[in-house]
Amino acid sequence: MIRSVVMLLPLLxxxxxxxxxxxxxRVSGYHGLGDELRALQDDDFANPGMLWVDRGLRAWxxxxxxxxxxxxxxxxxxxxxxxxxxxxxxxxxxxERLEDLDGLLRSCISERQRAAPPxxxxxxxxxxxxxxxxxxxxxxxxxxxxGPARAAFEAGRASFQRRRGQLDLSCAxxxxxxxxxxxxxxxxxxxxxNGFPLYRLxxxxxxxxxxxxxxxxQAVRAEPFEPDSADALALxxxxxxxxxxxxxxxxxxxx
Amino acid sequence: MALxxxxxxxxxxxxxxxxxxxxxxxxxMETGFRVDSFGRRVPRxxxxxxxxxxxxxxxxxxxxxxxxxxxxxxxxxxxxxxSGELELRWQGDDGEELIxxxxxxxxxx
Numbered sequence: 001m002i003r004s005v006v007m008l009l010p011l012l013x014x015x016x017x018x019x020x021x022x023x024x025x026r027v028s029g030y031h032g033l034g035d036e037l038r039a040l041q042d043d044d045f046a047n048p049g050m051l052w053v054d055r056g057l058r059a060w061x062x063x064x065x066x067x068x069x070x071x072x073x074x075x076x077x078x079x080x081x082x083x084x085x086x087x088x089x090x091x092x093x094x095x096e097r098l099e100d101l102d103g104l105l106r107s108c109i110s111e112r113q114r115a116a117p118p119x120x121x122x123x124x125x126x127x128x129x130x131x132x133x134x135x136x137x138x139x140x141x142x143x144x145x146x147g148p149a150r151a152a153f154e155a156g157r158a159s160f161q162r163r164r165g166q167l168d169l170s171c172a173x174x175x176x177x178x179x180x181x182x183x184x185x186x187x188x189x190x191x192x193x194n195g196f197p198l199y200r201l202x203x204x205x206x207x208x209x210x211x212x213x214x215x216x217x218q219a220v221r222a223e224p225f226e227p228d229s230a231d232a233l234a235l236x237x238x239x240x241x242x243x244x245x246x247x248x249x250x251x252x253x254x255x
Numbered sequence: 256m257a258l259x260x261x262x263x264x265x266x267x268x269x270x271x272x273x274x275x276x277x278x279x280x281x282x283x284m285e286t287g288f289r290v291d292s293f294g295r296r297v298p299r300x301x302x303x304x305x306x307x308x309x310x311x312x313x314x315x316x317x318x319x320x321x322x323x324x325x326x327x328x329x330x331x332x333x334x335x336x337x338s339g340e341l342e343l344r345w346q347g348d349d350g351e352e353l354i355x356x357x358x359x360x361x362x363x364x
Contacts (some may be wrong), residue, residue, distance in 0.1 A: 045261060204284070
């Protein structure tokens, strides 16, 4: 599926080149879904992303690591992490780097639970990340971009504007200038990040913010970022700021 | 990924009432036609059958095919006419099986 979309893009973009650029509107991808998919997202039973919330909850209760402790043993209910996902990525002063939800989960698992941390984009990590993000559903995204995070934020902003890949397109080309334009009968969204981790019908599975960034980089045939790299996290921080104020929807549904 | 399901089964009903079963099962429904990023064919792995028994009787049965998207959702209604066990069963082409059960109590109106 990704492959076919990627191969079609040069053709498709010729078709949208005359569309009107849209203004800087912060609109959740939810509004481009259509009634049926919106209803699916809103149905906490039928929303397939909830399968990962369930699995995350099971993992939350499961003892692991050197002392056989579960997340619950130390954190209590998952609700205790409400608010966290809406403020990520954030600056870690000790490590002098940004960290996002996946990174925080992996470091808590390896350092405090003292178990082997699940791989990025593995089902085990997605399940925990979706469980934690889901606790913040409805809260507005509000990342801190001042102070020590500022330099990374500016790097992320520049990255969003930078043209890349064989198609020589920037993130802004599609998600600012052509947001709202039609691409093969689909409307290009404003590229808002408030739904993640989310279930994409194109993927037939759930994916993280970083998977989406990778997918878009591939779409313009650019080199993907190294997972958990400074470049990847800086762009994620900018995207979170760009979607500031939008309610977190995880697990959202997208096409 | 291990099979797991979310099911919503009716627990209580009055005789003659129409009740609903909802189910969502986690399954990749691999068609066997896809290739992975190394160009290797991803082996076929699909669910082939979904069936429901109510108080020992088969009340619904469905064949699933490769064209069905991952994580199939199935909901349907039936008339509650007696108390008994509800049993939902998914069977995969690789022999895997998942069963979810619940008890339905039916009382007279």
